[in-house]
Amino acid sequence: MNIRVYKDKITARLMGVIAFLSCLILVLIIAGLYYRSRPVLELKPFLELLTSGSWHPLRQEFGFYPFIMGSLWVTGVAIIMAIPLCLLTSIYLSEYAPGYLREWIKPLIDLLAGIPSVIYGVWGVLVIVPLIKDTIAPRVGSFSSGYCVLSGGVVLGIMICPIIIHVSLEVFRAVPRELREASLSLGATRWQTIKQVVLRKARPGIMAAIVLGLSRAFGETMAVLMVVGNVPRAPGSLLDAAYPLPALIANNYGEMLSVPLYDSALMLACFILLLVVLLFNIVARIVLIRIERQM
Amino acid sequence: MEPETHIRVKNLNVYYGKDHVLRDVSINIPDKRVIVIIGPSGCGKTTLLRSFNRLVDTVDGVRVSGEVMVDEENIFDPHVELTHIRKKMGLLSQTPYPLPMSIYDNVAYGPRLHGIKDKKKLNSVVEHYLKIAGLWEEVKDKLHTPATQVSIGQQQRLCLARGLAVEPEIILADEPTSALDPKSSRHIEESFLRLKKDYTIIVVTHILRQARRLADYVIFLYCGELIEHGPARQVFESPREKMTREYIQGVIS
Amino acid sequence: MDRRRIEENIFKGLMIVSTIALCLILVLIVAAITFKGLPSMRLSMITQTPKGGFYLGKEGGILNAILGSIYLAGGATILALFLALPVVLYLNLYARRNGSIVRLVRFCLDVLWGIPSIVYGAFGFTIMLFFGLRASLLGGIITVALLILPIMCRAMDEVFSMVPRGLLEASYAVGATRWETALKVVVRQGLPGMITAVLIAFGRGIGDAASVIFTAGFSDAVPNSLFRPAATLPLAIFFQLGTPFPQVQNRAYASAFILTMIILFISITTRIVSRKYTRHIIK
Ligand SMILES: Nc1ncnc2c1ncn2[C@@H]1O[C@H](COP(=O)(O)OP(=O)(O)OP(=O)(O)O)[C@@H](O)[C@H]1O
Ligand SMILES: [Mg+2]
Numbered sequence: 001m002n003i004r005v006y007k008d009k010i011t012a013r014l015m016g017v018i019a020f021l022s023c024l025i026l027v028l029i030i031a032g033l034y035y036r037s038r039p040v041l042e043l044k045p046f047l048e049l050l051t052s053g054s055w056h057p058l059r060q061e062f063g064f065y066p067f068i069m070g071s072l073w074v075t076g077v078a079i080i081m082a083i084p085l086c087l088l089t090s091i092y093l094s095e096y097a098p099g100y101l102r103e104w105i106k107p108l109i110d111l112l113a114g115i116p117s118v119i120y121g122v123w124g125v126l127v128i129v130p131l132i133k134d135t136i137a138p139r140v141g142s143f144s145s146g147y148c149v150l151s152g153g154v155v156l157g158i159m160i161c162p163i164i165i166h167v168s169l170e171v172f173r174a175v176p177r178e179l180r181e182a183s184l185s186l187g188a189t190r191w192q193t194i195k196q197v198v199l200r201k202a203r204p205g206i207m208a209a210i211v212l213g214l215s216r217a218f219g220e221t222m223a224v225l226m227v228v229g230n231v232p233r234a235p236g237s238l239l240d241a242a243y244p245l246p247a248l249i250a251n252n253y254g255e256m257l258s259v260p261l262y263d264s265a266l267m268l269a270c271f272i273l274l275l276v277v278l279l280f281n282i283v284a285r286i287v288l289i290r291i292e293r294q295m
Numbered sequence: 296m297e298p299e300t301h302i303r304v305k306n307l308n309v310y311y312g313k314d315h316v317l318r319d320v321s322i323n324i325p326d327k328r329v330i331v332i333i334g335p336s337g338c339g340k341t342t343l344l345r346s347f348n349r350l351v352d353t354v355d356g357v358r359v360s361g362e363v364m365v366d367e368e369n370i371f372d373p374h375v376e377l378t379h380i381r382k383k384m385g386l387l388s389q390t391p392y393p394l395p396m397s398i399y400d401n402v403a404y405g406p407r408l409h410g411i412k413d414k415k416k417l418n419s420v421v422e423h424y425l426k427i428a429g430l431w432e433e434v435k436d437k438l439h440t441p442a443t444q445v446s447i448g449q450q451q452r453l454c455l456a457r458g459l460a461v462e463p464e465i466i467l468a469d470e471p472t473s474a475l476d477p478k479s480s481r482h483i484e485e486s487f488l489r490l491k492k493d494y495t496i497i498v499v500t501h502i503l504r505q506a507r508r509l510a511d512y513v514i515f516l517y518c519g520e521l522i523e524h525g526p527a528r529q530v531f532e533s534p535r536e537k538m539t540r541e542y543i544q545g546v547i548s
Numbered sequence: 549m550d551r552r553r554i555e556e557n558i559f560k561g562l563m564i565v566s567t568i569a570l571c572l573i574l575v576l577i578v579a580a581i582t583f584k585g586l587p588s589m590r591l592s593m594i595t596q597t598p599k600g601g602f603y604l605g606k607e608g609g610i611l612n613a614i615l616g617s618i619y620l621a622g623g624a625t626i627l628a629l630f631l632a633l634p635v636v637l638y639l640n641l642y643a644r645r646n647g648s649i650v651r652l653v654r655f656c657l658d659v660l661w662g663i664p665s666i667v668y669g670a671f672g673f674t675i676m677l678f679f680g681l682r683a684s685l686l687g688g689i690i691t692v693a694l695l696i697l698p699i700m701c702r703a704m705d706e707v708f709s710m711v712p713r714g715l716l717e718a719s720y721a722v723g724a725t726r727w728e729t730a731l732k733v734v735v736r737q738g739l740p741g742m743i744t745a746v747l748i749a750f751g752r753g754i755g756d757a758a759s760v761i762f763t764a765g766f767s768d769a770v771p772n773s774l775f776r777p778a779a780t781l782p783l784a785i786f787f788q789l790g791t792p793f794p795q796v797q798n799r800a801y802a803s804a805f806i807l808t809m810i811i812l813f814i815s816i817t818t819r820i821v822s823r824k825y826t827r828h829i830i831k
Contacts, residue, residue, distance in 0.1 A: 008725035015638035019649075022635050022701070023656040025694060029667065032674045085566050092563035099355040105571060107819055112574045114748075114815045115808070116755025118782040122789065122804040123577045126584055158573055165570075178392040181350050182454070186405040186461050187382030191556035196404070201395040212662065219664025221758035222782065226789070246666045246758070253670065253762050270670040274663065281662035285655060 030274065037268035040261050049268065055232045062265040064272065069234035070149075070242035074224060077153020077238065078160060078217040083210060085157070086164040093165075094172035095194055106169075113162035121226030124155040129227055137239055144239035147229035152242065155223050160213040167212055167288070171205030172198065174291050205291045208284040215280035219273055221246035245269050299326045301383075301464060301495060302347055307361035309342050309351060316342050318519045319361075329491050331506045331527070332499045334516035335547065340499040343516065344467050347497070348384045349377060382409065385458025387468035391450035393442035394457075398434050401442045401453055405461035420460055427490070428456035429482055448479025455486060465495045472505065484509060503543065507531060515539050578808060585805025588798035594806065598768045610803050612770050613784035619771055620685060620764060620780055621753035624692035625700075625746055631693070632700040632745075637730050640708040641716070654705070661698040668695045669759040676763060685771050685778040688764025695759050696749040703748055707741025708734055743821050751814040755807065757782035781807045 040049070040062055052063030093102050133146030144150075175198050183193040199206070229241025230251060253266050302324040309317040317339045324330055332340045345351045346363055349370050362369045370380050382405075394401050402421040403411075411417055421438070425431040430452040434445060442453055451471060458466060468487075472480035487496050487509060500506050506513065510527035515536075523530060523539045534540045541547045596609035635653070643650045672691030681687050711734050719729040735742070757780070765777030766787070781803065788800035 004725055004728070008727045011727045011730075012638075012642045015634040015642055018631060018634040019638040019643075019653050022631060022660075022697060023653055025697075026656050026660055029663065029671045032671055033667070036674055085570065088559075088563040088566040089570055092560070092567050096560060096563065097567075105567065108571050108574055111812070111815050112570070114751055114755075114811055115574075115577065116757070116782055116811060118755070118757045118785050119577065119581060119804055119808055119811075122785060122801065123580055125789065126580050126801070127576070161570060176392060177353075178388050178390075179394065181353070182386065182388070182392050182394060182457075183404070184350065184353070184377075185348055185381050185384065185386035185467075186408060186457065187378040188404075188408050189378055189552055189556055191559060192408060192552065197394055215662055216664075219666065221664065221666040222786065226786070246664065249666055249670060250758055250761055253673070267670060267674075270667055274667050277663060277667070278659065281659045285658045285662075289651075289655070 030278075033267055033271040033274055037264055037271045039264040040268050043261065050272075053234065057259050057262045057265065060261055062261070062268070064245070064269060066232050066234045067243055067245045067248050067269065068272070070228070071218060071244040071246075073149045073235050073238075073242055074152040074156060074228060074244050075214060075217045077149060078156035079210065079214055081153060081157030082160050082164055082213055082217075086161050086168060086209075086213070087206070089161075090165045090168035090172065091194060091199075094169055095190065095198065109162050109165055112158075113166070117159065117220060117223040118226075120155050120159050120223040124151055124223060124227040128154050132239070140239075142237075142239055145229065145241070147227055147241055148239050149228065149235050149242045150238040152224045152228035152244070153238075155227055156217045156220055159220060159223060160216045163216055164209045164213040167209035168202075168206055171202045171209060171288075171291060174205065174294065175201045204287050208287040208291075211280050211284040215277045215284070218280070219246060219277050221250050225250055245273050249273075300324055301326060301366055303362075303364040304343075304346075305362040305364065307343075307346060307363060308359065309339070309346065310358040311354075312356050316519050317346070320516075320519075320521045322514065322521060322524055324495065324497065325512055326495050327492065328495065328511035329487055329509045330495070330497045330512045330514065331510035332497065332514045332516060333501065333503065333506050333542070335542070336501065338516045339519045340501075340516055341469050344469050344497060344499050347465070347467055348381045348386065350386075382461050383463050384465040384467050385455070385461065385463040387451070387454055387458060387466065387471040389470045390474040391447060391454045393450050393453055396442065397439045398442045398445065398453060399438040401457050402460050405457060409461060424456040424460045425453075427459055427486070428452040429486055430456060446479075448475050448482065451475055451479065451483060452486070455483070459490075463494070465497065466490070468496065468498045470499055470501070472500075472502075480505075503545075515542065517542070578812070581801065581804050581808050584798075584801040585803075585808075588795075588802040589805065590802075593799065593802055597770060610779075610781070610784050610799075610806070612768055613779040613781045613803070614806065616685070616764070616767075616771050616778035617754050617781040620688045620692060620760065620778060621750050623685070623689035624696060624753045625750045627689060627693040628697045628700050628749055629746060631697055632704055635701050636704045636708050637734065639705055640711070641726050641730050641734065654702075657698045657701050657705075661702060664758070665695055665756050666758040668692075669761060669763055672759065672763045681775075683763060683765030683777050684773075684775045685764060686774040688760045688778060688780070689774075691759050691763040692753045692756065695756060696753050699752055700745050700749040703745035704738070704742055707738040707745065710741075711737045740821055744818050747814055747818040747821065751811055751818070754814075755782060755811055757786060781810075 043060065049062055050064055050068065053065040054061045054063045055066060093105060128151045129146035132148065132151055133144055137144035179197055179201060180193055183197045224244055225247040228244060228247065230243045230247055231241040232243045235242040249266050249269050300323045304320055304322045307317055307320045308315070320343065332343060334340050342351060346359065351357055352359055359371055363371060365380050365383065368375055368380065394404060399421055402424055403417050406417060406420050411420065422431060425434065430449060433449060442450065445453065472483050475483065484505070487498065490496060498509060513527050513530040514524040515522045515530065517538055523534060523536045530539065531543060534543060538547065593609040594614060595611060597612045599606055599608035639650050639653060668691055672687060672694065675690065676687045715733055715737065716729055719733045760780050761783060764780055766779050766783055767777040768779070771778035785800050785803045785807065788796050788803060791797065
């Protein structure tokens with residue numbers, strides 16, 4: 001056989017294997033984290049771990065409830081803040097802004113996406129925390145150190161905007177121009193067209209964008225860790241400190257590994273995080289692939 | 296005698312970036328008949344049609360000069376209220392694009408925009424226009440299914456009904472049958488012939504036989520220039536311009 | 549009748565406000581970091597490693613972290629490139645176009661892209677335990693490579709899928725094999741895009757903290773071995789900010805300023821290298 005053809009065959013095989021391996025990473029991550037969290041799962045049933053509020057590693061009590069609530073609070077605030085901001089911005093960019101403006105603003109938003117989370121964290125400590133401590137908390141008549149759910153949510157809300165906007169813009173782009181024209185030619189204004197045609201058509205994709213943002217927020221570690229206060233108690237208000245799952249992992253892993261089962265419990269936290277994020281991502285991606293295929 | 300007219304085009308020029316797509320087009324579109332715009336591909340037929348209800352400049356980078364007067368209003372005047380001008384014209388595109396809602400809501404979309412809220416009134420409007428478009432019998436039992444679930448030919452007639460429901464005076468149709476099977480095409484052509492006593496119908500086509508079947512009045516464009524226009528019989532039987540004759544005989548395309 | 553005009557204008561106003569707000573936030577972040585960080589900037593910050601008592605406010609700089617981050621992100625980028633290139637070539641040249649394998653791989657990459665870096669960190673740590681590695685530069689490189697692999701793949705995938713089919717066919721037509729076509733046509737054609745992808749991945753690698761917190765460890769020395777712990781810039785910022793001493797905290801701001809400038813430099817270079825391939829920068 002010709003040596004060139006032979007070379008081609010080998011590289012083809014090799015590349016196929018590498019591509020396959022890169023998919024395998026996903027499986028390995030799931031399997032690895034599950035394997036490492038098994039010891040603590042054998043100690044107590046999964047549901048009990050999720051709903052128990054007592055976190056005393058030394059007594060081998062691993063209740064994730066406060067951390068899960070911390071994650072939910074912070075993510076909730078972030079998404080509530082991000083949704084209007086992102087929707088308005090992406091509608092503006094896709095439906096109203098002239099082309100040159102869009103081409104100017106999109107890179108700025110990409111730049112926002114490129115800023116490392118630790119920088120967002122520093123910024124949160126510099127700007128948001130004092131703002132909440134000195135201005136917002138006193139105004140609502142309560143006290144807060146500033147390191148609280150609200151700060152975490154605000155910082156996160158800003159961090160997830162670029163991804164939501166980016167995906168939303170693609171979704172809007174997939175709405176056929178003719179559909180807009182059909183509505184305009186019936187005498188609808190632009191805004192009516194957006195409300196009743198574009199948004200309706202784009203709804204599944206927008207949902208997917210939001211879910212992607214949500215999962216981003218759920219897994220974000222550093223920035224949140226730096227501003228939420230990290231108190232292992234389920235928060236009761238926006239001005240309470242929280243301790244989301246990723247912060248728990250980052251803060252404790254590597255230390256106290258001599259405590260039995262402690263690292264397994266942290267791995268379980270990781271595994272929970274992974275499951276949630278996987279679920280969100282898979283659903284969102286399936287929706288987006290459908291949309292892309294229609295295009 | 297000059298026929299009555301809704302649309303007067305004066306020295307219309309359209310540019311896509313640097314491309315000069317329509318060159319100095321001036322024409323009065325006669326009323327209440329089928330006007331067919333013919334010409335080779337890329338000569339600006341769609342662009343001309345889309346200037347009548349000012350959809351041309353919804354695209355980035357388009358520049359327009361000249362006037363299009365619709366009922367004595369220059370629609371390229373920046374202060375003009377576009378929605379009521381667009382309401383005067385129904386648009387039928389190359390492939391049907393039903394709005395993402397039910398069949399009923401598609402037809403009711405326009406009337407609702409223009410303030411009809413009464414349920415009974417809407418029902419009768421929807422029924423009326425679906426009948427005019429020749430679709431009522433086929434869809435009357437599934438009015439509330441999504442409009443994308445009927446056949447493509449039915450979708451095109453639905454789009455016609457949707458356009459008619461805002462009571463336009465003019466129907467703009469851009470190669471309305473090019474995506475359809477022969478039977479659905481015939482449906483559409485028949486509706487045009489039925490409707491032309493009440494509406495002005497402007498059709499873009501590059502099927503010459505269809506043009507002959509439909510046209511009362513023909514506009515021939517070539518490379519963005521208006522070469523010839525006149526009553527169908529005259530243009531088809533004895534064109535004044537050599538280029539028109541060659542196009543009709545199939546020498547140029 | 550004019551109510552709809554008013555409504556449209558209100559919403560349009562809101563849209564413009566929120567767009568401006570987002571752009572303004574970017575400016576505010578950079579401004580706040582610069583404003584706080586610049587006054588504490590000393591030349592020694594970037595030329596010296598921490599001296600004794602650095603974290604109590606004594607002399608020194610963060611050269612260890614700057615170099616550590618560059619080594620780490622650089623190593624990870626190279627490693628990821630060696631994995632990503634075959635994957636992407638496979639997707640675009642070898643596998644059947646839009647076949648189920650291609651779709652599956654792309655789907656997996658998209659899902660991997662969405663996995664948070666802390667999970668990569670924990671997974672990397674698990675691997676290291678498995679192989680008996682301690683927190684080290686190598687461990688960090690492997691983990692960060694896994695983290696940026698999907699980013700790089702998706703960015704390069706977009707570039708390669710934009711290489712015109714005709715060009716490939718022309719190459720096949722003169723009797724080139726797919727491998728030769730890959731090397732001589734696709735890689736050359738996609739070079740600017742590949743550089744973009746590499747820069748994006750490098751930027752992501754240099755800025756990520758959660759994945760290296762237990763895999764790369766931390767060390768005050770400039771890394772000189774793959775098997776020793778290495779400091780990274782994000783962690784240096786994090787640790788300095790966590791001390792109770794104002795001078796050290798100020799140096800954290802200065803470090804944050806350095807990191808921000810590095811990231812901005814990379815982002816802007818990326819934009820200049822290629823204005824075309826931007827779809828997957830953050831997707
Ligand atoms: N959105 C656009 N951007 C840039 N150029 C355009 C655009 N739309 C049309 N053109 C150009 O304008 C010219 C006229 O286009 P138009 O669509 O009006 O032609 P047409 O006569 O309708 O052609 P066809 O018979 O193929 O539909 C063409 O040369 C086309 O390339
Ligand atoms: Mg056309």
